[in-house]
Amino acid sequence: MRPMRGQPLLQPRSGAAAGTAFPLLIDGQWRAARGGAWFAAHDPYGETDWGRIAEADAADVDDAVQAAARAFADGRWSGRLAAERARCLFRLADLIERDAEALVRQQIFENGKLIAEMRPGMAAVAGDCRFFAGLAETHNGATVPPSRPGFTTLTLREPVGVVAAITPWNTPLGLLAWKLFPALAAGNTVVIKPSEVTPTSTLLLAELLREAGIPDGVVNVVTGGAPTGAALVAHPGVAKIAFTGSTATGQAIAAEAARRSARVTLELGGKSPNIIFADADLDRAVNGVMAGIFAASGQSCMAGSRVLVQASVYERVCAMLAERGDRMLAGDPLDPASQLGPLASRAQLQKVLGYFAIAAHEGLRCIAGGRRLERPGYFVAPTVYQDVPPDSRIAREEIFGPVAAMIRFDDEDEAVRLANDTRYGLAAGVWTEDLRRAHRMLHRIRAGTIWVNNYRVIGHTLPFGGYGQSGIGREMGAAALDAYTELKSVWIDLGNEVEFKAGRTEDGDGL
Numbered sequence: 001m002r003p004m005r006g007q008p009l010l011q012p013r014s015g016a017a018a019g020t021a022f023p024l025l026i027d028g029q030w031r032a033a034r035g036g037a038w039f040a041a042h043d044p045y046g047e048t049d050w051g052r053i054a055e056a057d058a059a060d061v062d063d064a065v066q067a068a069a070r071a072f073a074d075g076r077w078s079g080r081l082a083a084e085r086a087r088c089l090f091r092l093a094d095l096i097e098r099d100a101e102a103l104v105r106q107q108i109f110e111n112g113k114l115i116a117e118m119r120p121g122m123a124a125v126a127g128d129c130r131f132f133a134g135l136a137e138t139h140n141g142a143t144v145p146p147s148r149p150g151f152t153t154l155t156l157r158e159p160v161g162v163v164a165a166i167t168p169w170n171t172p173l174g175l176l177a178w179k180l181f182p183a184l185a186a187g188n189t190v191v192i193k194p195s196e197v198t199p200t201s202t203l204l205l206a207e208l209l210r211e212a213g214i215p216d217g218v219v220n221v222v223t224g225g226a227p228t229g230a231a232l233v234a235h236p237g238v239a240k241i242a243f244t245g246s247t248a249t250g251q252a253i254a255a256e257a258a259r260r261s262a263r264v265t266l267e268l269g270g271k272s273p274n275i276i277f278a279d280a281d282l283d284r285a286v287n288g289v290m291a292g293i294f295a296a297s298g299q300s301c302m303a304g305s306r307v308l309v310q311a312s313v314y315e316r317v318c319a320m321l322a323e324r325g326d327r328m329l330a331g332d333p334l335d336p337a338s339q340l341g342p343l344a345s346r347a348q349l350q351k352v353l354g355y356f357a358i359a360a361h362e363g364l365r366c367i368a369g370g371r372r373l374e375r376p377g378y379f380v381a382p383t384v385y386q387d388v389p390p391d392s393r394i395a396r397e398e399i400f401g402p403v404a405a406m407i408r409f410d411d412e413d414e415a416v417r418l419a420n421d422t423r424y425g426l427a428a429g430v431w432t433e434d435l436r437r438a439h440r441m442l443h444r445i446r447a448g449t450i451w452v453n454n455y456r457v458i459g460h461t462l463p464f465g466g467y468g469q470s471g472i473g474r475e476m477g478a479a480a481l482d483a484y485t486e487l488k489s490v491w492i493d494l495g496n497e498v499e500f501k502a503g504r505t506e507d508g509d510g511l
Contacts, residue, residue: 304455
């Protein structure tokens with residue numbers, strides 16, 4: 001049942017090995033689920049099932065968490081020198097680069113994302129791994145000036161324990177990297193629960209761990225749907241949960257984590273504004289809007305789905321975006337010439353089509369798209385709605401499809417008000433040639449990431465996360481490693497005589 005190293009786990013479109021079974025990875029062993037349940041792997045481009053994936057139940061989840069807990073307790077990973085952990089991660093980055101094409105294609109077979117996006121995305125995963133490998137050797141506490149005489153005081157950073165990494169289907173390995181690599185760099189052990197839409201690419205990556213020198217049990221993978229994830233979140237052996245996905249699911253995870261004081265990092269939804277002022281380079285701005293909402297078929301948490309345009313150029317921008325959206329080439333995700341891939345699943349297709357019905361019911365004016373493409377695969381046309389009321393569902397709810405809501409504004413104050421009129425706060429774009437305006441806007445907009453004259457550019461040196469219902473905490477950047485550690489304060493007595501007094505010690509405040 002062990003997948004083949006260094007090759008795509010299967011070629012779904014060839015018809016060969018269509019019944020291949022994909023097991024769980026627990027304590028270094030590939031095994032079926034205890035209950036014997038399986039679910040189907042599905043290709044959104046070919047609309048075909050191409051494999052069977054083990055569906056973990058609560059007993060399997062318990063096995064995985066117990067394996068991770070044993071691996072943490074015996075120090076086989078956390079007890080290694082930071083330099084040794086770093087060497088393993090540097091080796092893992094090399095292996096990711098070696099097998100990059102297999103990892104790219106496996107994700108495409110799962111979610112239909114374009115190879116033109118997945119190849120640079122996979123290079124970024126290797127870069128992320130090297131970044132956190134380097135941090136593993138330099139991450140430290142601090143020596144702190146004591147607040148009382150006769151002491152040396154310092155802080156230590158120690159791993160939290162077992163980390164549950166729950167990942168989405170839109171960027172399976174990229175968003176796993178944001179959790180797995182800092183968790184490992186800090187010395188934690190991990191149980192991964194990938195999306196049931198895209199689990200096999202995670203299994204392929206996990207297969208490289210032993211070759212990189214990471215001991216058995218340090219990383220475990222349980223596959224399945226919502227019940228599998230719920231069992232993992234509720235498990236008392238999990239010290240921290242790192243989740244990327246919908247706001248509703250993230251809120252449920254936060255509630256369960258609060259019940260037992262587990263740590264969380266949550267990267268959730270967005271309804272991000274992309275703001276175009278009249279003085280912007282409109283040609284570049286419209287291309288930036290396309291990158292923000294049509295790239296990845298709009299299936300991105302940071303999608304610039306609300307396009308705010310100053311009134312004097314509003315009609316022109318709407319026409320430019322609609323015309324360019326209509327010309328996008330939908331095609332095979334494996335073809336580098338394709339500009340639009342399918343939605344990742346039948347369920348996501350139905351969700352987006354449902355929003356087209358909502359827009360029709362709301363009486364919105366559709367100037368491009370608004371329909372499923374008449375071809376095989378879960379394709380919908382790049383869609384532009386003009387003159388969208390800010391309180392409409394199309395303007396307020398995360399659709400997760402290539403759907404732009406065009407909203408007009410008159411001046412800077414109105415642009416800020418509209419941009420911040422959302423329960424989310426993940427990202428924003430500002431297009432202007434006025435440097436002073438750009439600086440004013442980036443201070444006034446409440447969002448975790450703001451681009452000026454660009455959109456949807458990210459990298460491991462800067463943190464990523466959001467305000468409001470877009471999440472809790474930040475991923476990436478040097479500070480991300482802190483989120484996978486506990487901070488310990490240390491007081492070293494240099495020879496003081498301690499006299500006990502009710503409520504306090506000498507020179508110290510009582511608590």
